[in-house]
């Protein structure tokens with residue numbers, strides 16, 4: 001008798017999924033978070049057994065395990081220019097940041113030995129936080145610029161010494177306003193060290209990168225005509 005309420009739920013759920021794009025959106029959003037948490041539960045022991053702890057090689061495990069998630073959400077990616085990432089040595093990748101779904105795009109193209117810069121709050125996101133730590137993600141305190149700069153300076157040294165790559169979201173936060181936020185400078189301070197440039201090059205590099213990304217963003221956005229629900233996710 002206790003299970004009597006299950007019947008209406010089983011009937012209403014498909015109905016809502018069929019009739020309401022808003023419901024579908026929030027359903028997918030909850031599924032995404034729960035499924036990523038679950039994947040992380042599986043990935044954590046694998047990473048520990050494979051690498052013994054925090055190690056950038058764990059990003060291969062994460063990448064492999066995350067790549068199929070797009071199918072559940074009805075997402076597909078079109079990749080161009082991937083060959084430019086197939087080069088030796090350290091470099092910095094920058095991308096815009098609209099939502100937590102960006103992680104799926106990131107895993108689609110993430111090169112070997114590449115980790116990312118993330119806000120320190122992510123460390124406390126349950127199993128996802130733990131897998132981020134195991135993957136060598138560099139956590140910064142955005143509220144304390146001097147601390148963040150110190151952490152990024154250390155990351156730059158590791159990047160050069162161990163020939164790793166770093167992925168940075170230079171807007172510094174998620175943004176869904178239909179454009180790009182002004183870039184923070186940290187990514188470009190990293191990049192000059194990877195490329196043997198000087199601090200004088202930071203502003204120009206940042207401005208050029210912003211211009212290129214903005215053009216590409218607007219071009220791609222112009223092609224996007226489909227919406228599955230509320231714009232915020």
Ligand SMILES: CCCCC/C=C\C/C=C\CCCCCCCC(=O)SCCNC(=O)CCNC(=O)[C@H](O)C(C)(C)COP(=O)(O)OP(=O)(O)OC[C@H]1O[C@@H](n2cnc3c(N)ncnc32)[C@H](O)[C@@H]1OP(=O)(O)O
Pocket residue numbers: 036037039040043061062065066097103116117118119122128131132135137140141142145148149152153168169170171172173174183184185186187189190202
């Ligand atoms: C198997 C299951 C898996 C389940 C889980 C799946 C996946 C998980 C695994 C991986 C995915 C992880 C994805 C994580 C995504 C997380 C994304 C984020 O968290 S985005 C938010 C964090 N990122 C950032 O903030 C971007 C980096 N920030 C910066 O670079 C900033 O510059 C800053 C260092 C924080 C400082 O910011 P500030 O607001 O103070 O502004 P400015 O940039 O203008 O800088 C001020 C001033 O300082 C100078 N500066 C900056 N950096 C440096 C530096 N490194 N060295 C020297 N000087 C620096 C800058 O030039 C400015 O000075 P001036 O104006 O004179 O030029």
Ligand SMILES: CCCCCCCC/C=C\CCCCCCCC(=O)OC[C@@H](O)COP(=O)(O)O
Pocket residue numbers: 032033034036037097099100101103119122124125126128172173174175
């Ligand atoms: C203890 C339970 C805590 C639950 C927390 C759930 C955490 C999310 C879980 C699964 C999502 C999949 C991994 C995605 C990681 C992406 C992180 C992300 O996108 O963070 C936002 C950050 O870039 C910028 O933050 P703000 O826009 O400044 O804010």
